[in-house]
Amino acid sequence: MVVAVVLLAVAAVSVTQSTREFREVRGQRMIAVAENTASLPIVRERFADPFAAQILAPDVDRAVALSGAGLAEIISPDGIVRASSDPSRVGAPAEFGTSDSRTGRAWFGDVDIAGVHSLVGQVPILAVTGDVLAVVSVSERYPSLWQLLSGAGERLAVYLSLGALLGLAASWLLSRRxxxxTRGLEIAEIAGLADHREALLHSIREGVVAVNTDGEITLLNDSACELLGLDSTVIGRRVDSVGMDPAVVDFLQSDPDSDGAHTSAGPDTVIATRTRVLALNRRAASSDGHSIGTVTTMRDSTELATMRGQLSSHKSVTDTLRAQTHEFANQLHTISGLVQLGEFDAVRELVGALTRRRAEISDAVTQRISDPAVAALLIAKTSLAAERKVALDISGESSLSPLDPAMATDVITLLGNLIDNAVDVSEGSAEARVVVGITGDGIGDGALMINVTDSGPGVPEHLRESIFARGVTSKPEGAGGPAEKRGIGLALVRLVTAQYGGSVAVTDATGGGARFTVRIPLSENAHA
Structure with missing residues (x-):
């Protein structure tokens, strides 16, 4: 193929050069013959004679014979052929093209005569006053492509031979490179590998995103499109211009060294978008020792994260029951000792105090919260918070009717995460207190409202969006703190809220700390 292209290029150059030489050499020849004919006395004297066609026929024929041209004519200023080496053209209109011979100048150029592309030389016959009396035109048709090639002769043979050698050398070098x-693979093998690669990439369940060093997406499989809410048309565009979640954009654009992408087994990073929880793992890509970008794989961990949050909430209740079991055992031991000592009045006072304290905690919750699952969670969290010397109060405005079991499960997931975070940041503060408010009676705007206020340091304004988006790194047990402090917390809160079409926001609390507000629209079936 390369040799053929080179030969065609050489032939085209040769034809172009031959055509240019023909035009220059033969054009001057046409003008010379036309000037010679125009200078003949008989032509100057008889060009206007009514019988000029017969009288001047020998002269125009002689011009054709002398020049080897195809046609010689004498044309009147009004463009009518008066005499011609082709008698059939006498009296016909002549073709001038772009010629300016009728202005008194000799000219040669290309003109289509009777549909034949020809090289024409034209010379005016001038009067003493300078007026144009007639025009002598001598023309020759352009040679065919074959005539040009054959006319090139030895020169063309040399060019083609040289071109063939260069083509063979170029082909050999190119094929070697x-x-x-391609590591010795043929074109069909390369195409097969490419098709196989595409099929594999788009069939795996994990999402795959490749980003080059300029921050442009170079690969995006079907699973990644689904997880990120994109389509394949974004390939070739920058990651920050395709509408991805900001937390994912920040992760893809961050320094690969910052998250262990250059290590052999980098940890997963959990990121919660508004609709999904994604576990991402990134590796640096290189070719010939040069970095070409990164490759990120992602899995949908939404269901796992939701179940984990629910399990965490239920585990809180279990932990509380376990703690209460120990507490009751200690209290029973105390009562048993007092009975053995015969201190029956002390036993009565102790049992009364314990009963009143338990009743106060339960009544504070159950009088306002009618849903048993949510009430149990709040009672459990109150006891757990007290063990950490944090007071957990239920606001006086709280009022919750029984919920649908499915929704109640999600509500305790929301409350559990919000209260755990609030207790964590409030522990050790001057007045360690968490206030929970929850309303949802299907009246007013028909929304479930949850407010959790803590006495911690608060949330800086520039972090009030990102705290709901970025999760934490998945690490082995014992690394990075207790396992319960390595969940996705607030990200899960936003995810569950979004599933109901609700919203979550954080503001400054009165007197310091942060106030988290969740609003969930209540449907007709939200209540049991």
């Missing part, structure tokens, strides 16, 4: 770059 291609073989080296």
């Amino acid at each position: 291609i073989k080296r770059r």
